Amino acid sequence: SMGAPASTFSPITLLDLHLAQGADFVLTLPAAYNVGLYVVRGAVLVNGDRPAKTQQLVVLGWNSTDVQLTATEGSLVLVLAGAPIEEPLATYGPFVMNTNEELMAAIADFESGNMGKFPEDE
Structure with missing residues (x-):
């Protein structure tokens, strides 16, 4: 429900998550979104079975509506999510x-x- 003054050409979600060691966070996103999680520092467990540490990027497939992050140490995670632009790249x-x-x-x-x-x- 939060917004920013920047204009985008398709719906996006950008989050800067600061997680204390042991913290759990569940992010609910639209099913059609592509999702990338970049661990700036620390270490997290993604959806209970996918570890990621500092300077690693986790790319989730479509239909990743609920993404669970568990911080195995104090962490900063950048969430990059958005609808596919349906254009050639x-x-x-x-x-x-x-x-x-x-x-x-x-x-x-x-x-x-x-x-x-x-x-x-x-």
Whole structure:
């Protein structure tokens, strides 16, 4: 029921979960969502049988409506969930576009500095 001022093109859920050791958390999501759980620090048990620790990503299949997390130590978990966008994907490293042509253009833009620069790079 919480929201953010950012606009998105499809429904998403983004959560920053801080879990104390031994804490249980159940997240209920729409059945059609894709779900990724990134453990920033700590260790958790996902749905009672899938351990995940610092810097690991757990990707859950569709119909994962109830996701149970048990913190086996104090943990910070980033939840990334959303409806599939139903569009073709072309990916390379951090770049995600719809076609290979768009992908090559994005890489060229990045390499030429058209996506901006960090102050220390100038």
